[in-house]
Amino acid sequence: MSEETHKAETARLDLPEKAVELPVLHGTMGPDVVDIRRLYADGGVFTFDPGFTSTASCESKITFIDGDRGILLYRGYPIEQLAEKSHHLEVAYLLLYGDLPTAAELEDFEERITRHTMVHEQMHYFYRGFRRDAHPMAIMVGVVGAMSAFYQDSTDINDPEQREIASFRMIAKIPTIAAMAYKYSIGQPFIYPRNDLDYASNFLRMCFAVPAEDYEVDPIIARALDRIFLLHADHEQNASTSTVRLAGSSGANPFACIAAGIACLWGPAHGGANEAALNMLREIGTVDRIPEYIRRAKDKSDPFRLMGFGHRVYKNFDPRAKVLKKSADEVLGLLGIENNPTLQVAKELERIALEDDYFIEKKLYPNVDFYSGIILEALGFPTSMFTPIFALSRTVGWIAQWKEMISDPTQKIGRPRQLYTGPTPRDYVDIEYRS
Numbered sequence: 001m002s003e004e005t006h007k008a009e010t011a012r013l014d015l016p017e018k019a020v021e022l023p024v025l026h027g028t029m030g031p032d033v034v035d036i037r038r039l040y041a042d043g044g045v046f047t048f049d050p051g052f053t054s055t056a057s058c059e060s061k062i063t064f065i066d067g068d069r070g071i072l073l074y075r076g077y078p079i080e081q082l083a084e085k086s087h088h089l090e091v092a093y094l095l096l097y098g099d100l101p102t103a104a105e106l107e108d109f110e111e112r113i114t115r116h117t118m119v120h121e122q123m124h125y126f127y128r129g130f131r132r133d134a135h136p137m138a139i140m141v142g143v144v145g146a147m148s149a150f151y152q153d154s155t156d157i158n159d160p161e162q163r164e165i166a167s168f169r170m171i172a173k174i175p176t177i178a179a180m181a182y183k184y185s186i187g188q189p190f191i192y193p194r195n196d197l198d199y200a201s202n203f204l205r206m207c208f209a210v211p212a213e214d215y216e217v218d219p220i221i222a223r224a225l226d227r228i229f230l231l232h233a234d235h236e237q238n239a240s241t242s243t244v245r246l247a248g249s250s251g252a253n254p255f256a257c258i259a260a261g262i263a264c265l266w267g268p269a270h271g272g273a274n275e276a277a278l279n280m281l282r283e284i285g286t287v288d289r290i291p292e293y294i295r296r297a298k299d300k301s302d303p304f305r306l307m308g309f310g311h312r313v314y315k316n317f318d319p320r321a322k323v324l325k326k327s328a329d330e331v332l333g334l335l336g337i338e339n340n341p342t343l344q345v346a347k348e349l350e351r352i353a354l355e356d357d358y359f360i361e362k363k364l365y366p367n368v369d370f371y372s373g374i375i376l377e378a379l380g381f382p383t384s385m386f387t388p389i390f391a392l393s394r395t396v397g398w399i400a401q402w403k404e405m406i407s408d409p410t411q412k413i414g415r416p417r418q419l420y421t422g423p424t425p426r427d428y429v430d431i432e433y434r435s
Contacts, residue, residue, distance in 0.1 A: 015043050018315035029064050046417045053312075056237075058245065059408070062095060062400055063236045070316035074234060075099070083323040086227040088393075089113060092171060095234055095400040116172035117193035117202065120150040127184045136388045137266045143177050144170075145259035155253035157406055163417075166254040167399045174258075174395050175199070176389040179206035185384070200226035203392070208380060220334050221379060224327045228372055231320040232390055234397025236313075240271065242263040244398045245405050246414040254402060261398045262391045271390040275383045277308030278373035280332055281342045281349075282411050290348055298358055308370030309353060310363065324371035325350075331378050333432045 010021045011034050020043040023035040033056045036047055049055045064073040072079040075094050082091055086100075093101045093109050101109060126146060130139050147169070148155050154166040180190050183206075191206045201217040204225060209215035237240070247257040253334040265271035284293050296304040311318055332343055350366050353359040376386050405411055 013039075013043065015045060018043065021262060026343045027059075030066070037049055040417075046419070048419050052242075057242060057404065057414075058237065059410075060237070060401070060404060061098065062404060063234045063397070065236050065313050067311070067313040068315050069256065070314055072319050076365065079231065079319050080323060083227055083230055086230065087198075088226050088233065088396075091230050091233055092396040095309065095396055096167065096247075096403070112168050113172045113199070114195050116168050117176055117195070119173050119176050123150060124180075124190060127180060130184065132185060132187065134185070136178065136185055136384055137262065137391070139181040139184065139278060140174075140177060140388055140391060141259055141263045141266070141309070143181070144174065144262055145256055147173070148253045148255040151255070155255065157248075157251060157253065160255060163254065163403060163406065167403065170254070170258055170399060171396050174392050175203040176206060178385075178392050179203060181388060182207050182381075182385055198222065198226070198308050200229060204379075207385075218334065220330060224375055225379065226330045227323060228375065228389065229393040231323060231368060232372075232393035232424050235392070237401075238270070239267070241401050244402050247409060248402045248405050249414040251413075254399070257402055258395060258398055261394070263408075265391050267386055271387045271394075273307060273367075274369035274373035274376070274390070275386045277369045278342070278383060278386070280307040281345050284345050284349075287344050287348050290345065290352070294352065294356070306349070306364070308373075309349075309359070309366055311365075314365070314367065315363045318367040320368035321366050321371055324375065325366075328371045328375050328378075331375055335378055337378060340378070342377070343374055346370065 009024045011024050013020045013022060020039065024036050025033045027033070040046060040149065048053070062075065064076075065071065065408060074091060075098055077094070077100075082094075086094075088142060089110050090101065090106055092113075093106060093290070123143065123146070126143060127139065130142070151169060154162045154169060156162045176193055183190050189211060191209045191211075193202050197217070204217050204222060205215050237245075239259040244257045244261040247260040248254075252260075262277060268276050285288060293304065293306070296302045297306045328343065328346075332340060335341070350370070353364055353366055358425040359365075372390075373386055374385070376389060377383070381389065
């Protein structure tokens with residue numbers, strides 16, 4: 001337990017047969033936490049919290065969210081300041097090491113990441129085992145998990161140097177792996193990374209260049225993509241991050257843990273939400289059809305749901321959405337498609353959400369998925385690549401959380417308990433006597 005988190009007082013829990021005193025812990029920010037680690041030993045009961053919405057599963061110094069106020073901090077720095085002044089690899093250093101780097105530290109870090117962007121040549125053959133129409137996320141789960149077979153010299157989690165090398169390799173290579181998945185799906189040759197390009201520009205080139213001609217990256221487009229990477233880099237103990245920590249708690253190698261996180265992220269309620277939001281905007285089609293869909297969204301008997309609105313944590317405007325709204329305007333203006341029908345539908349839906357009593361009462365504000373899908377589509381990515389790009393972005397956060405967990409002296413293998421509601425003990429009946 002860190003010195004910032006300490007026992008200040010206790011909470012009393014009155015059970016049918018006894019009372020239990022539970023320590024109350026204080027972090028540097030956020031709600032107090034009731035320490036229930038001895039609840040079963042002292043009180044003989046478990047807590048019941050489906051979805052862990054009221055449970056702190058770990059102690060962390062990485063990311064802080066105040067959903068009621070719409071605040072997101074990376075290591076104490078507001079996401080708005082980082083999005084305006086920083087870039088993804090500088091934020092990656094911040095998340096991994098706790099402080100912003102000096103100029104020399106950042107140069108060294110970027111150099112080390114850049115030198116790891118190529119993948120083992122044999123991994124190219126690995127792709128041929130997948131069908132051409134395989135979803136890029138299916139490919140990424142398999143290939144990232146297979147990294148432990150190609151990079152066996154960085155799988156010992158007890159060796160700090162191997163943990164560091166594995167971290168650099170994943171941050172550097174997952175963009176290459178994602179771009180290769182895209183190229184494979186469209187039948188084009190793989191494009192090798194270039195060490196003279198920045199992180200986002202390199203990814204864009206690996207996705208859209210072809211050997212027959214040169215590819216020039218527009219700096220505004222690269223900046224918009226880098227901002228998407230930065231804004232998605234970490235988000236506290238979400239489902240995929242918790243999956244990485246849970247997998248890591250067993251002692252699994254880092255490549256397996258990140259592959260588990262990618263698999264969890266694939267779900268439409270998590271990383272697939274931006275794809276679902278864009279599909280919804282396309283379904284609405286034009287601004288004049290919005291009232292019809294608003295009525296459907298308010299009708300509890302109608303299965304239609306507005307995607308890209310509201311958030312499990314944020315009960316205010318998602319601070320990441322504010323940044324991406326500006327990026328969407330810049331990118332669509334640059335590409336000359338600011339009158340794109342999908343964007344017009346998005347803007348009108350946003351206006352309604354901020355003024356309509358129904359949305360205000362239910363706090364259904366546009367979230368980050370609402371705009372990220374529009375930007376990625378404008379950049380030329382198919383919807384099947386939206387979640388792989390999310391996985392690419394979140395990799396550094398997963399790694400930072402995994403490294404923090406590994407170094408935590410209180411860490412134990414994850415083992416949730418349950419409220420059992422099945423049959424009570426009964427005797428086996430031979431098959432000829434069963435009715």
